[in-house]
Amino acid sequence: MDIMQLLATRRTYRRFDPKPVPADVIHDMVEAVRLSSCGANRQAVRLVIVARPEDVARVQPLVKWAAYLPAEQGVPAPGQQPTLFVAVVQDTTIPGDLDTDTGIALANLTLAAWAKGVGSCIMGAIDRPRLAQLLGLAETEKLHSMVALGYPAHASHVVPMTESTGIKYYLDENRDYCVPKRSAEEIARYL
Numbered sequence: 001m002d003i004m005q006l007l008a009t010r011r012t013y014r015r016f017d018p019k020p021v022p023a024d025v026i027h028d029m030v031e032a033v034r035l036s037s038c039g040a041n042r043q044a045v046r047l048v049i050v051a052r053p054e055d056v057a058r059v060q061p062l063v064k065w066a067a068y069l070p071a072e073q074g075v076p077a078p079g080q081q082p083t084l085f086v087a088v089v090q091d092t093t094i095p096g097d098l099d100t101d102t103g104i105a106l107a108n109l110t111l112a113a114w115a116k117g118v119g120s121c122i123m124g125a126i127d128r129p130r131l132a133q134l135l136g137l138a139e140t141e142k143l144h145s146m147v148a149l150g151y152p153a154h155a156s157h158v159v160p161m162t163e164s165t166g167i168k169y170y171l172d173e174n175r176d177y178c179v180p181k182r183s184a185e186e187i188a189r190y191l
């Protein structure tokens with residue numbers, strides 16, 4: 001897939017097939033983060049891979065899905081839940097703009113997964129205290145986000161943002177996601 005096609009289809013996915021994410025995809029995601037650009041090459045981002053089904057099940061109640069949708073539309077039903085979580089953690093003993101570094105790492109990670117057909121949802125609405133305990137994080141490690149992953153069970157389309165759509169994603173008649181995006185003219189201008 002060419003890079004623009006990859007970027008257009010690498011959307012947020014919230015319903016998944018039960019098929020597990022293979023080891024080579026996990027390997028690629030770790031590599032994608034390891035190779036990320038970061039301020040002063042300080043490399044403060046850490047990952048905790050949650051792959052065992054019993055551990056994945058313990059994470060499920062600690063993340064919040066799709067704030068713009070009613071639960072029956074946005075929360076994955078049993079059998080459609082992600083099969084893998086990756087915790088994205090910052091080593092706070094390392095100085096720098098860790099949030100920028102983490103954003104770049106998240107983009108690389110989710111693109112590497114999508115290049116092999118694995119969809120993702122970056123999740124910031126999470127129960128950090130309980131997850132930090134479950135993940136065994138050190139005092140100096142800050143949980144930035146969880147990434148939910150799996151093979152998508154729905155499509156997601158970018159649609160033009162209009163006055164009637166606003167910024168909120170919605171489901172169409174096929175229960176596929178529609179994600180309004182601002183026009184190129186709105187987001188970029190020439191000096």
Ligand SMILES: Cc1cc2nc3c(=O)[nH]c(=O)nc-3n(C[C@H](O)[C@H](O)[C@H](O)COP(=O)(O)O)c2cc1C
Nearest residue numbers: 011012064065066067121122123124125126169179
């Ligand atoms: C930093 C960040 C935090 C997010 N947190 C959540 C979340 O807690 N729950 C959720 O369902 N989606 C979450 N999302 C997904 C966004 O809702 C999604 O990226 C946005 O609606 C645009 O859709 P797109 O990724 O397909 O472009 C998050 C995305 C980002 C980048």
